Amino acid sequence: xxxxxxxxxxxxxxxxxxxxxxxxxxxxxxxxxxxxxxxxxxxxxxxxxxxxxxxxxxxxxxxxxxxxxxxxxxxxxxxxxxxxxxxxxxxxxxxxxxxxxxxxxxxxxxxxxxxxxxxxxxxxxxxxxxxxxxxxxxxxxxxxxxxxxxxxxxxxxxxxxxxxxxxxxxxxxxxxxxxxxxxxxxxxxxxxxxxxxxxxxxxxxxxxxxxxxxxxxxxxxxxxxxxxxxxxxxxxxxxxxxxxxxxxxxxxxxxxxxxxxxxxxxxxxxxxxxxxxxxxxxxxxxxxxxxxxxxxxxxxxxxxxxxxxxxxxxxxxxxxxxxxxxxxxxxxxxxxxxxxxxxxxxxxxxxxxxxxxxxxxxxxxxxxxxxxxxxxxxxxxxxxxxxxxxxxxxxxxxxxxxxxxxxxxxxxxxxxxxxxxxxxxxxxxxxxxxxxxxxxxxxxxxxxxxxxxxxxxxxxxxxxxxxxxxxxxxxxxxxxxxxxxxxxxxxxxxxxxxxxxxxxxxxxxxxxxxxxxxxxxxxxxxxxxxxxxxxxxxxxxxxxxxxxxxxxxxxxxxxxxxxxxxxxxxxxxxxxxxxxxxxxxxxxxxxxxxxxxxxxxxxxxxxxxxx
Ligand code: HGA
Numbered sequence: 035x036x037x038x039x040x041x042x043x044x045x046x047x048x049x050x051x052x053x054x055x056x057x058x059x060x061x062x063x064x065x066x067x068x069x070x071x072x073x074x075x076x077x078x079x080x081x082x083x084x085x086x087x088x089x090x091x092x093x094x095x096x097x098x099x100x101x102x103x104x105x106x107x108x109x110x111x112x113x114x115x116x117x118x119x120x121x122x123x124x125x126x127x128x129x130x131x132x133x134x135x136x137x138x139x140x141x142x143x144x145x146x147x148x149x150x151x152x153x154x155x156x157x158x159x160x161x162x163x164x165x166x167x168x169x170x171x172x173x174x175x176x177x178x179x180x181x182x183x184x185x186x187x188x189x190x191x192x193x194x195x196x197x198x199x200x201x202x203x204x205x206x207x208x209x210x211x212x213x214x215x216x217x218x219x220x221x222x223x224x225x226x227x228x229x230x231x232x233x234x235x236x237x238x239x240x241x242x243x244x245x246x247x248x249x250x251x252x253x254x255x256x257x258x259x260x261x262x263x264x265x266x267x268x269x270x271x272x273x274x275x276x277x278x279x280x281x282x283x284x285x286x287x288x289x290x291x292x293x294x295x296x297x298x299x300x301x302x303x304x305x306x307x308x309x310x311x312x313x314x315x316x317x318x319x320x321x322x323x324x325x326x327x328x329x330x331x332x333x334x335x336x337x338x339x340x341x342x343x344x345x346x347x348x349x350x351x352x353x354x355x356x357x358x359x360x361x362x363x364x365x366x367x368x369x370x371x372x373x374x375x376x377x378x379x380x381x382x383x384x385x386x387x388x389x390x391x392x393x394x395x396x397x398x399x400x401x402x403x404x405x406x407x408x409x410x411x412x413x414x415x416x417x418x419x420x421x422x423x424x425x426x427x428x429x430x431x432x433x434x435x436x437x438x439x440x441x442x443x444x445x446x447x448x449x450x451x452x453x454x455x456x457x458x459x460x461x462x463x464x465x466x467x468x469x470x471x472x473x474x475x476x477x478x479x480x481x482x483x484x485x486x487x488x489x490x491x492x493x494x495x496x497x498x499x500x501x502x503x504x505x506x507x508x509x510x511x512x513x514x515x516x517x518x519x520x521x522x523x524x525x526x527x528x529x530x531x532x533x534x535x536x537x538x539x540x541x542x543x544x545x546x547x548x549x550x551x552x553x554x555x556x557x558x559x560x561x562x563x564x565x566x567x568x569x570x571x572x573x574x575x576x577x578x579x580x581x582x583x584x585x586x587x588x589x590x591x592x593x594x595x596x597x598x599x600x601x602x603x604x605x606x607x608x609x610x611x612x613x614x615x616x617x618x619x620x621x622x623x624x625x626x627x628x629x630x631x632x633x634x635x636x637x638x639x640x641x642x643x644x645x
Pocket of ligand 1: 113134158159
């Protein structure tokens, strides 16, 4: 999604802002821009459609000089990706603003502002903020006060950074519903929608809270005011994840690097969370045992890939922990009447912890009588983490590729820890717990073995690159893995893909199968194997080309039109995690062959902070 960077420094800020934007590129965007206040208080702006490199080329041709500036990568929600719609937006020559989010009452505000003589030059909702701020500044002559007055008129979500030529050594920021952090430097301060943007200049951050307004000024301490206008001391956190995420480490794409990081990521997600024979309930927080012991069922709410992780967890929770579970996409859950039986735990899954729909669902759930809320999340300090009763950090490290890979597998590990923890309190067989704990310990090794199949999977992918459609099949807890495989292929290779529970094929989608329809299936050696094999025969009988990822012990012969790739044996409970990997690699290689933008696929964004 959109990215914000702002800087009030002792040096020229163009380079800081540009590097910040480059580091936010992974979030997905369609245009970029920057406004810098020169030392003689002139506001200069550059904007460009497309990549940050296009903005950089424009800046090379005419650099911006100044020690205060704001910059933005835009993922259009209102108005096409054009230069006129790119941020920063200005009101006259005095004030500039960058915005993440959506202003829902923009039409009403626009009509009001136009009647007062303000002239609009873009189709964005954001431009109303620029003119509102200018109007309030004209009344108050104080940027902080103007921001306070203006945001009070906005309905919707925003993170903002604002600069004004009459107050040339400061920036005011504000957030509600979209993330914004302050980077604390020495005599310099910064704003960004993600700490990653600022790691070259600081590793100390204040995570702003809902409704906060912040003033960063040269040589002055950062001043944060809460929604009521009270000055607040917010703690400064040191960023502890290192800056390794910013480089591809020799891999061709971030996505490939992240796929290959999964053995370490899974090990990190388990670190300190297992005893000899059990999962440690306290990994979910000091209140976990008290809350978990009241849990009779679970509602899981998430979006996209995280939703698929939730679907796997439903099979696990019911099979191993004996706990009923429901899973729902957040954008549906938040707008319907939900019945919450006594003893229900509310679980959210989000890589970024800022996914707007999931966050709204959590807020909606708060008044619905759940026994507690648990966030499984990858970003410490994120809104979801701060607003939940319990949290489990997935420890996957920053994920840069828009298509989620390692965040998904680490969520699955976290959800298995949840299954074991709830299972333990619900009488799950002790020796089965111990077996799964043992299998979890060997999982990083098994993942490394699967990654060794990369070359063979690349060869298989050649059969896909030219296809327009694909079907993914799975049964039981591997149906969500098929869904995730199809999503990955759609996201990065733009090949239309659908996933079905294999038994559903004959009820409709079999009509699509012919030699032009590759059918991909995951076949671990579980109790559904024989049924799955019959479903695969049905495909073969209609001339469909089969690509099967199967347990090494499964008797399934390679033949014309049947490609089989063997995976090491793993405890059936963990097979969904292992079988995710070949599907990630398959999509990756198909996308590389098609020449798409693997890390930033068209139209998509990471950290979906708008509704
Ligand atoms: N609504 C604004 C900003 C969009 C956004 O935050 N995307 O992530 C626009 O369309 O410019």
